[in-house]
Amino acid sequence: MSFKVSEDVAVCGGRLLKLSHFSQVIGTIMNVNVYLPKQYYSQTDNKVIPAVYYLSGLTCSPQNASEKAFWPFQADKYGFAVVFPDTSPRGGDVPGDPEGSWDFGVGAGFYVNATQKPYDKHYQMYDYIHKELPTSLDEYFSNGSRLDFVDNVAITGHSMGGFGALAGFLKNYDANRYKSCSAFAPIVNPIKVPWGRKAFGGYLGADEEAWKGYDPSELVKKVSNRGNDRILIHQGTKDPFLESNLKPELLLEASKGTSWEGKIDLKLVDGFDHSYYFVSSFVPEHAAFHAKNLGLI
Numbered sequence: 001m002s003f004k005v006s007e008d009v010a011v012c013g014g015r016l017l018k019l020s021h022f023s024q025v026i027g028t029i030m031n032v033n034v035y036l037p038k039q040y041y042s043q044t045d046n047k048v049i050p051a052v053y054y055l056s057g058l059t060c061s062p063q064n065a066s067e068k069a070f071w072p073f074q075a076d077k078y079g080f081a082v083v084f085p086d087t088s089p090r091g092g093d094v095p096g097d098p099e100g101s102w103d104f105g106v107g108a109g110f111y112v113n114a115t116q117k118p119y120d121k122h123y124q125m126y127d128y129i130h131k132e133l134p135t136s137l138d139e140y141f142s143n144g145s146r147l148d149f150v151d152n153v154a155i156t157g158h159s160m161g162g163f164g165a166l167a168g169f170l171k172n173y174d175a176n177r178y179k180s181c182s183a184f185a186p187i188v189n190p191i192k193v194p195w196g197r198k199a200f201g202g203y204l205g206a207d208e209e210a211w212k213g214y215d216p217s218e219l220v221k222k223v224s225n226r227g228n229d230r231i232l233i234h235q236g237t238k239d240p241f242l243e244s245n246l247k248p249e250l251l252l253e254a255s256k257g258t259s260w261e262g263k264i265d266l267k268l269v270d271g272f273d274h275s276y277y278f279v280s281s282f283v284p285e286h287a288a289f290h291a292k293n294l295g296l297i
């Protein structure tokens with residue numbers, strides 16, 4: 001699986017590669033940015049470099065977080081790569097939101113596999129993020145490289161991407177796919193909030209039972225925490241979407257009486273909004289959390 005490098009930018013001690021490739025599952029060209037930390041370029045370091053996947057929120061491309069989340073400082077500190085995938089297919093015959101809004105369609109793929117026409121043709125974001133992209137990156141960088149995009153990996157994300165990270169982590173928990181999961185202002189119970197209901201209705205159809213298979217607040221009831229795995233979540237109290245679409249308390253309520261009770265560390269941070277001023281403020285804490293779970297510290 002081949003990637004085209006459109007830019008190769010020096011950042012901190014490593015490099016940000018702006019890549020694109022044809023995705024078989026999506027059926028279009030997809031953009032993805034990958035930050036390779038300074039350890040990758042070191043002649044003396046020979047440790048295997050794990051990856052953190054960062055799933056972005058509504059309206060984002062791979063550029064938003066690459067430019068504004070300040071992951072590279074942390075990636076260099078601990079020695080992990082960061083993958084910034086796109087949030088949906090784009091271009092060509094990719095259908096958007098019939099209402100013309102930014103909360104569905106292009107830039108709003110919700111990291112699910114669409115089953116409904118016309119979205120089912122390209123909106124296969126779940127398989128893309130959790131299967132095709134990691135395998136493709138591993139193949140592309142495999143030539144004697146110390147990068148690991150498949151086995152020792154972590155996942156995080158913001159808003160819609162926080163939802164995607166939680167859902168992907170929990171759905172793949174029994175397969176031990178991700179060593180670590182965190183989220184910034186995630187949509188935790190999509191089946192109960194307008195953004196999630198619109199997206200799941202459009203991508204998955206009217207049968208709400210099918211929606212539950214992706215909802216973190218449903219998944220915590222079905223997936224057993226094996227040991228002492230914890231999930232880290234930050235949420236700003238001045239986030240304009242807090243009451244309408246995020247509602248992190250619903251995940252804590254759902255986890256009560258399950259093996260996840262007390263294992264979800266929800267940190268409400270006073271005065272922070274929904275922007276990258278918020279995300280970047282807490283990236284260092286999330287980086288340390290993942291570095292520990294990935295065996296880097």
Ligand SMILES: N[C@@H](CCC(=O)N[C@@H](CS)C(=O)NCC(=O)O)C(=O)O
Nearest residue numbers: 057058059060064159160274275276
């Ligand atoms: N564009 C929307 C806001 C959507 C939004 O806040 N998106 C978040 C993720 S849910 C984001 O990361 N936006 C891009 C950015 O801040 O760079 C608006 O006009 O209100």
